[in-house]
Amino acid sequence: MRYHIAHAVAFVSLICCILPGAASAQSQITGVVTDASGAVLPGVTVEASSPALIENVRTAVTDDQGRYAIPALRPGTYKVTFTLPGFSPFVRDGMALLADFTATVNAELRVGSLEETVTVSGESPTVDVQSTQRTTVLDRELLDAVPTGRTFFAAVALVPGVTVSEPNVGGAKTSINQRLYVHGGQPKDTTTDLDGMRIITMSDGGGDQADHNEAMTAEMTVQTSGLSAEVARGGAHVNFIPKEGGNTFSSTNYFGYTTGGWQSNNLGDLLRRGLSQPDATDYVYFANVAGGGPIKRNALWFYASYQDNANQNIVANSFYRDGTPGTFDQRLTNRSVRLTWQVSPRNKISGLVDDNDKMIDHEGISGYTAGEAENGRVPRRKRILSVKWTSTVSNRLLFEAGASSTRTMRNENTSRES
Numbered sequence: 001m002r003y004h005i006a007h008a009v010a011f012v013s014l015i016c017c018i019l020p021g022a023a024s025a026q027s028q029i030t031g032v033v034t035d036a037s038g039a040v041l042p043g044v045t046v047e048a049s050s051p052a053l054i055e056n057v058r059t060a061v062t063d064d065q066g067r068y069a070i071p072a073l074r075p076g077t078y079k080v081t082f083t084l085p086g087f088s089p090f091v092r093d094g095m096a097l098l099a100d101f102t103a104t105v106n107a108e109l110r111v112g113s114l115e116e117t118v119t120v121s122g123e124s125p126t127v128d129v130q131s132t133q134r135t136t137v138l139d140r141e142l143l144d145a146v147p148t149g150r151t152f153f154a155a156v157a158l159v160p161g162v163t164v165s166e167p168n169v170g171g172a173k174t175s176i177n178q179r180l181y182v183h184g185g186q187p188k189d190t191t192t193d194l195d196g197m198r199i200i201t202m203s204d205g206g207g208d209q210a211d212h213n214e215a216m217t218a219e220m221t222v223q224t225s226g227l228s229a230e231v232a233r234g235g236a237h238v239n240f241i242p243k244e245g246g247n248t249f250s251s252t253n254y255f256g257y258t259t260g261g262w263q264s265n266n267l268g269d270l271l272r273r274g275l276s277q278p279d280a281t282d283y284v285y286f287a288n289v290a291g292g293g294p295i296k297r298n299a300l301w302f303y304a305s306y307q308d309n310a311n312q313n314i315v316a317n318s319f320y321r322d323g324t325p326g327t328f329d330q331r332l333t334n335r336s337v338r339l340t341w342q343v344s345p346r347n348k349i350s351g352l353v354d355d356n357d358k359m360i361d362h363e364g365i366s367g368y369t370a371g372e373a374e375n376g377r378v379p380r381r382k383r384i385l386s387v388k389w390t391s392t393v394s395n396r397l398l399f400e401a402g403a404s405s406t407r408t409m410r411n412e413n414t415s416r417e418s
Contacts, residue, residue: 028071031106040066044084052076054342075099088112091119098137099241100221134225153178182236189235197404213334215290215305244340245292245301256286282312307334329361354384
């Protein structure tokens with residue numbers, strides 16, 4: 001019985017990897033190579049090189065129709081080189097490849113020698129002509145430049161057509177899961193992936209999303225229409241592309257802190273009409289350190305991060321028995337690490353662990369309370385585990401196998417403030 005089950009699982013996995021939708025979480029470069037007369041050129045060697053590739057260079061050869069495809073590429077800046085004996089090389093340099101994107105790069109080779117190279121720089125395809133999906137890419141530059149609450153909910157809210165259940169101004173509600181709405185649907189229709197693998201939980205019918213470590217994300221793609229058949233729901237589909245490290249050690253850090261003194265109000269005469277204490281921010285802080293590099297150059301990379309963010313909000317007309325303003329307290333911490341191993345030029349294995357602890361105290365506070373933590377939630381820990389094997393068998397066949405797990409559990413060791 002076990003023999004038949006194992007073979008059935010292997011067969012289903014192989015079929016899923018061959019189907020076109022199975023590699024949708026990967027980016028790729030495709031195109032056609034011709035000569036000056038427009039005739040297709042088979043046998044052209046195509047090399048895609050980028051610091052984003054742990055093996056540095058990925059190679060393909062055009063078929064009898066002059067077509068090629070280089071699948072399973074990481075987002076980054078690429079240099080694509082076309083060479084064929086008897087023809088001058090053609091180079092497309094400085095091409096930015098986004099996540100979940102199929103870039104069409106065609107080339108025209110001219111008769112000549114190796115010393116005569118045609119180079120085109122800084123031109124990146126902006127339209128994916130092979131997909132009907134409506135996809136918005138939030139790259140690292142955008143995530144760092146736009147002042148948001150530094151949560152994926154706040155970032156996804158920037159996408160046209162997406163609305164959120166409540167605002168998170170300046171991170172004042174960092175630990176509260178905002179709900180995402182698309183096309184008038186339900187928040188439970190939202191799905192989240194990590195490098196193409198589903199990581200939503202069954203809690204709240206799938207509406208409770210894990211809290212991701214912001215510094216571990218290289219890019220996010222948000223699909224709002226034209227979703228493929230592998231997405232079981234019709235809401236927003238968010239795919240996190242995690243960082244992998246590189247052959248050079250690097251680090252990125254963010255620290256932010258604010259108090260209520262930076263907050264203005266538009267209360268007008270409400271204070272004179274009986275509002276004794278308005279909603280306000282007591283403090284908000286956000287600390288995130290991250291870094292990575294090679295364990296073994298061109299073979300094994302790591303990237304790790306620690307995130308700690310919290311806020312304390314003063315609740316309108318709420319006081320403790322000692323007369324101090326009532327507060328709503330939240331804290332979220334993440335500890336994350338990712339390893340990427342280039343087993344061979346065609347085989348790569350990656351794994352990620354992300355533990356996030358959430359504490360919320362004095363939830364639902366209003367009026368006078370004893371000032372203790374009886375209104376607090378039980379501290380929760382959500383653990384994301386993922387492992388993925390990618391094998392580029394040939395230009396026409398990409399094999400992927402992976403598993404992911406998102407688990408929610410009690411964390412009695414998390415400190416709770418009153």
